[in-house]
Amino acid sequence: MKCLFILLASTALTAAATESAYDSIPTDTIRVIEGAHRLVLTENSQGVTVTVTGKDDEPGFSYSYQSQFSPDATVHTSQQSNNWRLTLPFSRRAKPTSKYPHSACIVGGLAFGGVSVPGISSKMRTSWEIMLLNAIAFEHRFTPNSRLSIGIGIDWRNYRLDENLRFSQADNGAISISTYGEEVSKPLSRIKTFSWLVPAIYQQRLYRDFWLNAGAILSINSHASLLTRYHNAQGKHEQSSDNIRQNVITCDFLASINYSWLGFYVKYSPCHVLRSSTGLEFRSLSAGLILAF
Numbered sequence: 001m002k003c004l005f006i007l008l009a010s011t012a013l014t015a016a017a018t019e020s021a022y023d024s025i026p027t028d029t030i031r032v033i034e035g036a037h038r039l040v041l042t043e044n045s046q047g048v049t050v051t052v053t054g055k056d057d058e059p060g061f062s063y064s065y066q067s068q069f070s071p072d073a074t075v076h077t078s079q080q081s082n083n084w085r086l087t088l089p090f091s092r093r094a095k096p097t098s099k100y101p102h103s104a105c106i107v108g109g110l111a112f113g114g115v116s117v118p119g120i121s122s123k124m125r126t127s128w129e130i131m132l133l134n135a136i137a138f139e140h141r142f143t144p145n146s147r148l149s150i151g152i153g154i155d156w157r158n159y160r161l162d163e164n165l166r167f168s169q170a171d172n173g174a175i176s177i178s179t180y181g182e183e184v185s186k187p188l189s190r191i192k193t194f195s196w197l198v199p200a201i202y203q204q205r206l207y208r209d210f211w212l213n214a215g216a217i218l219s220i221n222s223h224a225s226l227l228t229r230y231h232n233a234q235g236k237h238e239q240s241s242d243n244i245r246q247n248v249i250t251c252d253f254l255a256s257i258n259y260s261w262l263g264f265y266v267k268y269s270p271c272h273v274l275r276s277s278t279g280l281e282f283r284s285l286s287a288g289l290i291l292a293f
Contacts (some may be wrong), residue, residue, distance in 0.1 A: 021138065023181050033063060037144070056144055056210075057099075102139045106149065109133025109199075111265055115157055120282060123177070127190075129267075129286045131256075133199055133217075135293065145205035153197035155219065157284065159273070160190040164227045167191060169241050175226065182232055189228040193246060193273065196220040198289040201254070209260045212213020218253040219269070245275045254272040256290055265290040 037054030047142035055061040137151025166189040169175050170275035201215035224246035229238045256265035272281040
C-alpha cells in the first residue's frame with residue numbers, strides 16, 4: 001500500500017512538472033488578420049487546416065495555414081464568447097455576416113440641425129430641425145463597402161423670424177412678412193412643419209469607418225402651423241393658424257459624411273414649403289449633426 005501511494009504521488013508530480021514546462025513555452029504568432037470575414041477550421045487524422053477568406057479592406061483576400069499532428073499529440077479545443085455589448089440608442093448596426101449581398105432591417109439617423117432659407121436666411125437665423133431619418137428601414141448590402149437603404153422617418157422643422165419681423169396671415173389665407181410696427185417684448189413668430197419621410201440613401205465606405213452617404217427623400221408634409229406672439233403696452237397678442245396651405249408632397253436631397261456613429265449632414269429642398277397661393281414661397285436648407293447613421 002505504501003509503495004502504491006509513493007507511485008501515485010510521483011506520477012502526479014511528474015504530470016504537474018510537465019504541464020508547467022508546457023505553460024512556460026512561448027506561443028509563436030503565425031499571422032494576424034484584422035477584420036476577417038470568414039474562418040474555416042478543418043481537422044482530420046493528419047492535422048488541422050485554417051482557411052481565412054475576405055477582409056474589410058480586401059473582399060477577395062484568401063489565406064490558408066496547415067499544421068500536422070505528431071503521432072502522440074493530444075488535441076484540446078475550447079470556445080469563449082462575451083455577448084455583453086454597450087450600444088447607443090438608434091444604433092444602425094446589424095449582426096455581422098460573411099455573406100454578400102444580404103439584407104437587414106435598421107434604425108438610425110437621428111439628426112439635429114439649423115435651418116436657413118435661401119434669399120431671406122438673414123431673417124431666420126434661429127430656425128432648427130429635428131429628424132429621425134430611419135425610424136425603420138430596409139437595407140441591402142451589396143458588399144462590405146456599399147449599401148442601399150429605403151425607409152420611413154419623421155422630421156420637424158421650425159422656421160423662426162428674427163429681429164423685428166413677424167409672419168402675418170390675412171383672412172384670405174395669404175401670408176406675408178412684416179414688422180411689429182412698435183416696440184414689443186418677448187416676440188415669437190414662426191412656421192412649423194411636421195413631415196413623414198421616405199428616404200432612399202446610398203452609402204459608400206471611403207476608408208475604414210469613414211462613410212459617404214447621399215440620396216433623395218420624399219417628404220409627406222402632413223401638418224404645418226403659424227404662430228406669432230408678442231407683448232406691447234396694450235398687453236399680450238397672439239395669432240395662430242393650423243391651415244397655412246403647405247405643399248403636401250416635396251422632395252429633399254441629403255448628403256452626409258460619417259465617422260463611426262457620428263456624422264455631418266446637409267439637406268436641401270428645391271421645392272417650396274408653402275403653396276404659391278399663400279404669396280410666400282421659400283425653400284429650405286438645413287445642416288447639422290447626424291447620429292448612428
